[in-house]
Amino acid sequence: MKKRSLVLVTxxxxxxxHVGFLGYSRPVTPNLDALGENSAVFSNAIVAGAPTYFxxxxxxASRYPLALGRDVLGIAPHESTLTTVLHDAGYTTAAFLAGNPYLSRRYGYDQGFDSFHDFLNSAGTGPLPLGTTPGRFANLNQWIRAGSRQNGLLAGAYEELYFWYCQWRTARQELPMDTLRRYPAANVIVDAAKSWLSGLGDQPFFLWLHLMDPHHPYYPPEESLAALGTTNITARRARFLNSFWNRGDIGPRRLKQYQAEILSLYDAGVYWVDKQLSRLVQALRNSQRWDETVxxxxxxxxEAFLEHGDRYHSPTSLPEHLIHVPVLVRAPELSGRRVLKRPFSSIHLAPTLLDAVGVSAPESFLGRSAWGQISAGELQGEPVITECIDGCNNPAQPDDRVRPRLMAVRDQELKLVINFRENQDYLYDLRNDPGERKPLLPGQRTRERVSLLQIARRHLLRTSDSQRTDLRLRARLRELQQSARMAGDSASLS
Ligand SMILES: [Zn+2]
Known part of the structure; x- marks a missing residue:
């Protein structure tokens, strides 16, 4: 029997x-919604870590992000992944990733790929970030800024003036949205994938696409904005909105005035992803591969849009808008729409996908296949775990990722967030408080709190028991070699 192929889009x-097939009211994903009519969609899928690197x-690799130790980042050398398993099973493998530096060779993401394109060199640099002032003015500016820091009121006034000064300068420069964009847009990635597919022949393949369109700074194609009826945001306006949204010197109250426009930009990015994915699906249909592809x-x-005062996706807490993601699985034999409502962890995704294409998962995968349950249309579900390092925004800095852990255990109704820095845990009732506004009082739902805490404890024990020393050391060695290479003395380590 011919092997089935797999396309994974992250x-x-x-x-x-913010996707129609899970109930968003704005029509941002018409093509995926149509695909969802004959797919399994997970309405409670939770990532095992956030952001990208966790x-x-x-x-x-179906592995918790901190399982090899907090100082290890990425996929360890020789670690089994979805890719290496499929490659060993005879699949031709390719990745087209839209310039996310954490998904690069440096962190082992190329392992098992015959063809790996991370677009890190082709990505646009985008406009100068706020606060970057060219030329001689920079020195004067730094001097004034340093002086104003002596006085809080003066510092605020200075930042305000400086922001508007930068706006005045940049407004004179008319740049189109395509130039302002920092990462290659979905059409670029899909074009590259289509071209790879066209030269493939009929062997089974694994194709991974990573798209950055909804990532900030938000510069969607104008065509997407127009399609969603957002006609008042020009490239100049988008540049202003992104600069304002990026301000670190003001609070959520002032940022809020632009929240709706920022959301329109974000949604237009999602729309562009959807539109380009329909081109990829069409290409698979045209080449007669669609009927054998998962x-x-x-x-x-x-992503956060001030729900709790935050922007972007820094792991300073683990609210739903950061860890709850869409999952849509389309396979030829699935007919009708199956909505799987029980919690599903991304730790189970890789074994499930291997099962869907008929390849065995390696023992190192911690997750289990849910393919049988998907086919039956009902997930058993179990509490899911998310972990990360509190506030780790620059994991390339080793110091930044050995700080205390942040962890969430979530079941259908309740979510326990454990902050190891504060030595505190917070229990949220997601049914009555979906916005996680107020944790339950310490005496409330004690039995459930105990049960979620026990799951957390078992998780920590299991992770420390099963630290795979070999993989851990390989990953550490890779990092040291890379740093040494950067310092120009790789010879001493090789
Ligand atoms: Zn990310």
């Missing part, structure tokens, strides 16, 4: 509540 920053070890769309994490 979309950076795509929230579960999410992908689970998606590709096609999956998911995200590495969500």
């Amino acid at each position: 979309v950076d920053c795509l929230r579960a509540d 999410s992908f070890p689970a998606i590709l 096609f999956v769309v998911t995200a590495d994490h969500g």
